[in-house]
Amino acid sequence: MAQKTNDPKLTDYSVTDALALIDRRFGKDRLLRDLSTPTERLVTAYYLQSRWGYERYNPHAAMHMALSDDGKYTHDGLRAQADTVIAEARKIGARRILELGCGQAFNARVIAEALPEVEVVATDLIEAHITKANERGAHLPNFRAVRSSFTELPDDLGQFDLIFAVETLCHSPEIDAVIERIKARLAPGGTFMFHDAFRRTDWESKSDDLKEALVLNELCLAVPHGYAVWGTWEDALARAGFTDVTTEDISMQGLGTCRRLGRVGLKFLTQWKYRLLRPFVPKHLARNAVAGFLGIYIMYGGAADPASENGITRYGLIRAVGPNAA
Ligand SMILES: C[S@@+](CC[C@H](N)C(=O)[O-])C[C@H]1O[C@@H](n2cnc3c(N)ncnc32)[C@H](O)[C@@H]1O
Incomplete structure (x- = not known):
C-alpha cells in the first residue's frame, strides 16, 4: 500500500x-x-x-x-439523464410523460420546464419525497407528483407516451411484475427507458474482494437483493412483448x-x-x-x-x- x-x-x-x-x-x-x-x-x-x-x-x-x-463531477452533469428523456420525448412527440421513483423529482421538473406543452407526472414510494417534489415544482403548471410504488401504478394515472426511471428500478427484485405495471400504463407503441446500475455478466468471475465490495455497496444503497445482471431486464422486456430493446453502456x-x-x-x-x-x-x-x-x-x-x-x-x-x- x-x-x-x-x-x-x-x-x-x-x-x-x-x-x-x-x-x-x-x-x-x-x-x-x-x-x-x-x-x-x-x-x-x-x-x-x-x-x-x-x-x-x-x-x-x-x-x-x-x-x-x-x-x-459538475452539477450540470445531473441533467444528462433528463436531457436524454427530453430528446426522446421530442422524437416521438410525447404528450404525457411518467417518471417512476422520482425522489424530489429533479428529472421530471427539468423535463416539465423544457417541454411546457407536455404533462409530466412523477411518482415515488415515499410521501416525504412527493411533498418536497410538489413544493419544488409548484411553479410548473404541467407538473405534479403523486405517491405510488412502481409495483402499483394505479389505473387512474391514465396512459403515457413515455415512461422513464433513473436509478430506482434496482430497488425491486420483481422485474416481470414491474414490467407488467409499466406496460399497463404505457400507450401502445410508447417508449420506456431507464438509467440504472447492473452487475456485469461476468461478475461471478471477479475477485472475492470486488464481490464483497459489490454486496456492501448494494446493501448500503438499500438494494439487498443486488443489482440485476446486465441483460436480465432486456430479456424480460422482450418476453413481455416490448420491441426495439436497446442497451447503452455509459459506465465511464x-x-x-x-x-x-x-x-x-x-x-x-x-x-x-x-x-x-x-x-x-x-x-x-x-x-x-x-x-x-x-x-x-x-x-x-x-x-x-x-x-x-x-x-x-x-x-x-x-x-x-x-x-x-x-
Ligand atoms: C436513487 S433515488 C433516485 C431518485 C430520482 N429518480 C433521481 O434521479 O433523482 C431512488 C428513488 O426510488 C424511490 N423508490 C424506491 N423504491 C420504490 C418503489 N417501489 N416505487 C417507487 N419509488 C421507489 C426512492 O424513494 C427514491 O426516491
Missing part, C-alpha cells in the same frame, strides 16, 4: 485496503445483517435517513449520478461522480471530525459513506487505473418500445 499522508487519497487504497477500513469503522458483519431486512422497509428507512445527504449532494436534490465525458460517464463520492466517503471514514460525529449520524445516512467510497471500485476496479472492464458493475440506459394494441 502506498504511503499515507494526513489527507488520504482514493488512490492510496486498493479494494482490499478499502474493505479493511470499512470493517474497522463499521464492522462488515454488522452491515451484512441488513441483508435479511425486507426490501421495502430497508428502502424507506434508507431514504428517510439519507435525505439530508442527498440535499447536500446538490442544491436541487437530484439523487442520481452526474454524467460527463471528462471524468469530472459516471467516473466524475464516483470520484467525488469516493472522496467524501473516504473523508467520513478517516477524518477525526467525522468519526467523532458518527454516533449522532443516523445509521443509513452514515452508511452512504461506505456506498460512496466503494462506488469507484465496483464500477472501475479502483481510482488508480479506472476502467469499466476492471469493475464488477455497469451503468447503462435501457430503452424499449411498448407493445402495440392487439
